[in-house]
Amino acid sequence: MTPELPTPSAVQQGRIAYRRGKAIRSVLLAAGSTAVVGVLLIVAVTGSPGWERVKGSFFSWQIAKESFPAVVEGLWLNIRMLVVCAVLALALGLLIAVLRTLRGPVFFPVRAMATLYTYAFRGVPLIIVIYLFAFGIPGLRLQGTPGVYVLGGAALVVTYGAYLAEVFRAGIESVHPSQLAAARSLGLTYRQTMRHVVLPQAVRRVAPPLLNDTVALQKDVGLVSLAGPIDAVRAAQIATAENFNYTPYIVAAVLFVLLALPLIAVTDWVTLRAARRQNAGA
Amino acid sequence: MLLEIKAVRKVFGTSVVLDDLSLDVDEHQVVALIGASGSGKSTLLRCVNLLEQIDDGTIRLDDEDITDPRINPDKVRQRIGMVFQSYNLFPHMTVLENITLAPTRVHRKDPAEAREQATEWLDRVGLADKSGSYPDRLSGGQQQRVAIVRALVNSPRLLLLDEVTSALDPELVGEVLTMIRDLKGEGMTMVLATHEMGFARQVADQVVFLDGGRVLESGPPTQVLGDPTEPRTRQFLARIIEAGRL
Numbered sequence: 230m231t232p233e234l235p236t237p238s239a240v241q242q243g244r245i246a247y248r249r250g251k252a253i254r255s256v257l258l259a260a261g262s263t264a265v266v267g268v269l270l271i272v273a274v275t276g277s278p279g280w281e282r283v284k285g286s287f288f289s290w291q292i293a294k295e296s297f298p299a300v301v302e303g304l305w306l307n308i309r310m311l312v313v314c315a316v317l318a319l320a321l322g323l324l325i326a327v328l329r330t331l332r333g334p335v336f337f338p339v340r341a342m343a344t345l346y347t348y349a350f351r352g353v354p355l356i357i358v359i360y361l362f363a364f365g366i367p368g369l370r371l372q373g374t375p376g377v378y379v380l381g382g383a384a385l386v387v388t389y390g391a392y393l394a395e396v397f398r399a400g401i402e403s404v405h406p407s408q409l410a411a412a413r414s415l416g417l418t419y420r421q422t423m424r425h426v427v428l429p430q431a432v433r434r435v436a437p438p439l440l441n442d443t444v445a446l447q448k449d450v451g452l453v454s455l456a457g458p459i460d461a462v463r464a465a466q467i468a469t470a471e472n473f474n475y476t477p478y479i480v481a482a483v484l485f486v487l488l489a490l491p492l493i494a495v496t497d498w499v500t501l502r503a504a505r506r507q508n509a510g511a
Numbered sequence: 512m513l514l515e516i517k518a519v520r521k522v523f524g525t526s527v528v529l530d531d532l533s534l535d536v537d538e539h540q541v542v543a544l545i546g547a548s549g550s551g552k553s554t555l556l557r558c559v560n561l562l563e564q565i566d567d568g569t570i571r572l573d574d575e576d577i578t579d580p581r582i583n584p585d586k587v588r589q590r591i592g593m594v595f596q597s598y599n600l601f602p603h604m605t606v607l608e609n610i611t612l613a614p615t616r617v618h619r620k621d622p623a624e625a626r627e628q629a630t631e632w633l634d635r636v637g638l639a640d641k642s643g644s645y646p647d648r649l650s651g652g653q654q655q656r657v658a659i660v661r662a663l664v665n666s667p668r669l670l671l672l673d674e675v676t677s678a679l680d681p682e683l684v685g686e687v688l689t690m691i692r693d694l695k696g697e698g699m700t701m702v703l704a705t706h707e708m709g710f711a712r713q714v715a716d717q718v719v720f721l722d723g724g725r726v727l728e729s730g731p732p733t734q735v736l737g738d739p740t741e742p743r744t745r746q747f748l749a750r751i752i753e754a755g756r757l
Contacts, residue, residue, distance in 0.1 A: 410562050411599035411658075415613035415665065416589035425612060429603045 322393025592662030
């Protein structure tokens with residue numbers, strides 16, 4: 230039950246009326262300017278001399294329907310690779326980040342290798358990593374070399390693991406030293422401190438950028454098609470070549486956006502929640 | 512002798528923070544460290560808890576040299592409780608989880624038993640209704656009392672209190688000090704760094720005035736706070752009185 234508030238004074242009522250008027254004006258202004266920009270865009274695009282050609286070769290309903298099954302089949306590969314690669318890359322990133330925080334001379338080689346890894350794989354273009362993994366590793370002719378899906382996936386995991394490791398590390402370093410002091414003063418070991426005190430706080434703090442990188446990964450999994458597998462983009466390319474019509478690309482683009490929407494929504498929600506929590510804690 | 516600090520030196524870069532500092536604490540004794548900011552009070556407590564490594568001297572706890580590099584610091588800290596100026600509760604854990612973390616993970620206590628013990632403690636300090644709350648929902652005084660309980664559930668031999676009321680609003684200081692006074696009544700050995708001279712006078716068996724990382728004067732509170740012999744101590748106390756803190 231909300232308590233009965235006293236009626237606002239005349240001055241306050243005046244303020245309320247003024248603010249309401251101002252709010253209505255800004256809504257109208259926003260609606261008006263949006264409409265103007267929208268109309269201008271439509272006129273500029275549809276009124277352009279080449280519009281009819283573009284419409285035919287990018288937005289053909291007939292070709293969209295024909296190419297849809299092949300593109301969706303390709304997208305299924307994207308989805309499967311995304312799920313597996315995202316999970317593995319997150320695990321690898323977290324592991325590398327923790328290794329980089331280890332102190333003491335015993336851990337120097339581990340720390341050095343972890344550092345070298347993040348430097349190297351954040352620098353090398355993903356496409357080159359995919360070529361190296363998918364064509365270089367089988368070239369060694371070792372027994373039991375896995376297939377191109379696994380090698381391509383490994384290239385993605387190794388590249389994104391390096392990015393995610395840096396995100397995790399930023400999170401770990403953002404946990405205040407006083408938290409470590411409190412945990413150690415209770416007798417917790419370094420491992421226990423990491424596991425129960427530092428990492429839970431670090432991961433919560435960097436959840437938005439981690440999810441953001443996952444959205445980026447979603448688009449990059451398609452690059453394994455460079456090594457042969459047919460993903461949504463490659464399927465669209467094949468369909469495009471068959472008809473000399475670009476509509477399949479638009480189909481793939483729309484599907485990618487639809488696929489990304491839930492992930493983006495989750496990211497926004499997590500970001501908002503993190504911001505709220507931080508404000509509540511202030 | 513429960514705690515024996517002998518000729519301890521601590522250096523940060525080129526500044527000597529603790530200089531040939533010696534101090535003995537008997538069992539059931541409460542020692543108050545006073546002195547200006549930067550006099551080494553907090554550093555001394557952090558050295559005793561092995562959060563800082565000393566650069567010379569020895570610290571003995573129950574006749575064991577805890578500054579011996581062969582000793583496992585985690586094992587030593589299990590016997591020492593520490594409470595910090597800014598509480599340092601774990602923000603992602605509820606009050607109950609904060610308190611039961613060390614008993615279950617470090618002392619391998621049965622979780623149900625640890626929860627029961629924690630609830631008993633919270634009941635005693637009047638925070639039973641907060642056990643499921645997160646720290647950011649508590650007032651400073653409540654957080655600090657939780658932090659003290661968190662240290663106490665491990666039954667430490669020694670409790671270190673680092674300016675535990677300095678971050679509190681004046682009206683919340685009392686609830687924390689009452690709790691510390693009760694602990695003294697139960698015979699807990701404590702070393703506390705404080706700016707609350709009135710409280711030091713009431714609760715401490717021994718007041719130690721630190722200046723530039725050295726013990727300049729120490730003795731019963733009536734002597735150190737009432738009739739100091741050192742001019743530096745007098746000067747310090749005069750400034751405190753001026754600020755209305757005595």
